[in-house]
Amino acid sequence: MTENQNQPREYDAVKGGESQVPFAAAVLGGIPGVKSRLASPIVEVKIAALSEALKYGDAGLDLIIGTLQDESMKVKLAAYFLLQKIEDLKEKLHLLNNLPIFEFDVITVDPKGTENSRNTSSARFFPEDLGNGVMLEMVYISGGTFIMGSPVTEKLIDDFARPQHEVTVPAFYAGKYPITQAQWQAVMGNQPSYFKSEKLPVEQVSWNDAVEFCSKLSQKTGKKYRLLSEAEWEYACRAGTTTPFHFGETITFNLANYKQNEFCRVPKSPVNRRKTTNVGSFPPNAFGLYDMHGNVCEWCSDRRHSSYIDAPSDGSSWETGTDDNRVLRGGSWEDEAPYCRSMSRYWYLAGEGHRYWGFRVACSLDIPIS
Known part of the structure; x- marks a missing residue:
């Protein structure tokens, strides 16, 4: 010795x-x-x-x-x-x-939009320091199997979200919030948004812009950042629920930032925001993710497919074909409630950006949490 x-x-x-x-x-x-x-x-x-x-x-x-x-x-x-x-x-x-743990309340509402449960939950996350005091929080999303898409009994829905199918999603990390303007500025060095404030989600960014952000963020941090696949997005949004919204059968203006709520069978709100809101302004889902319904539509990695026939069942991005349109999920401040549901989907050209489109990032790490 x-x-x-x-x-x-x-x-x-x-x-x-x-x-x-x-x-x-x-x-x-x-x-x-x-x-x-x-x-x-x-x-x-x-x-x-x-x-x-x-x-x-x-x-x-x-x-x-x-x-x-x-x-x-x-x-x-x-x-x-x-x-x-x-x-x-x-x-x-x-x-x-x-990993550090944060706590939050998970809320559900009845069909009239009245809160009927509130439970404290927690999630693990890792923080990413982007410099100048700007942080990116990445939440651990445990893997699992879920039913993706819309049931035939669902009203006010087209066939884009059918047929329902079983998907098994491996564990990954997802942004706690949509990417903010401060985070975008820290990585990209510019400011493209129409509504300007550091805590607002970045918007007016195309799918191509979002992919470039992920590439530069990966170079900056040494981690593997990317967009969520469409299956990962819906799995993360639902957080174990099977209802149209992770809050339940309906949402209200106290729960999300969207345009109208006739679909939701609750009294019309006098709120008329007509713009984005600071990320984290509304309650999260059971995974600890915020703004999954409304605020900004979120780019996913997948190419457009007009139905789920032959869709991947492993949670991966659906890249077959040559369509230049890419999928958007979650709805925005400019969308009515039906377009903000967990299963709702649409698409647009990869090079286009609007003031109601943003994105959140995913991260794949070589070492998972046990």
């Missing part, structure tokens, strides 16, 4: 290497001191303690991982970014199984 073998490791936050620190530092208050500061009610004290914890090897690493469950989102993110810089694959495996 070498002289320094039992000494704690000091992780280099940049290179992921190891160096030695005096063993007495850990014994004479190092780790206890870090623990004490991590228990402080002051967020800044906790964050400073996290950086010091890197000096104390596995013991310090465990403390940092523990703060991924801290009640402060600032502390969670600081812990995540410190851990993300450790290059040891074993530690990354441990990290991905301990």
Whole structure:
């Protein structure tokens, strides 16, 4: 046994290497001191303690991982970014199984639009730092099998969303919100939107623009960013539900940003937004995803097909054919409620963009959450 073998490791936050620190530092208050500061009610004290914890090897690493469950989102993110810089694959495996968690309320309504349940749920996510304080939050979507499309009993629907078919979707990560103007600016360096504000979803972007964004985001982060496939989008939107909306049989103007609600059998709202709203303004679904109904239609990767005959059953993007139209899902602020349903779909030319079209991103990681 070498002289320094039992000494704690000091992780280099940049290179992921190891160096030695005096063993007495850990014994004479190092780790206890870090623990004490991590228990402080002051967020800044906790964050400073996290950086010091890197000096104390596995013991310090465990403390940092523990703060991924801290009640402060600032502390969670600081812990995540410190851990993300450790290059040891074993530690990354441990990290991905301990992603930060956020909590939210899941709401359902009755056919008249009256809330009939509200339950607290949670989801894991990883944050992506795009620079200048701009964050992108990617939510873990567990894989599963669902029935995609519209039943023949569904009213006010054409055959584009039929026949219903079973699809098995592998696990992936989806943007918590549609891409915002701040996120677009951070990656692309320009601002194409008609309605301008950092927290509004980016719009007036074509499918080609969205694909270019994903490519540049992938280069910037080293991860595999892309558009959701149409099957992934519907699976993520439904979040285990089989109703027209993840809220239930109907939606209201308190639940989403859309144009009219005659379809929804509830009194007409005096609200007349006629524009996009800040992402996250309305309640999320059971996966923790926001704005899946309304606000902006979201580009998916798939080519146009006028029905689901011969559609993929593995959740992949449907790329057969040479049609230049690409699929849009979710409806927008300018669409009536029927076009905002989980199963509703339409398409447009890949090179066109309008002020009611945006997108959200997906990410495929080589190491899944267990």
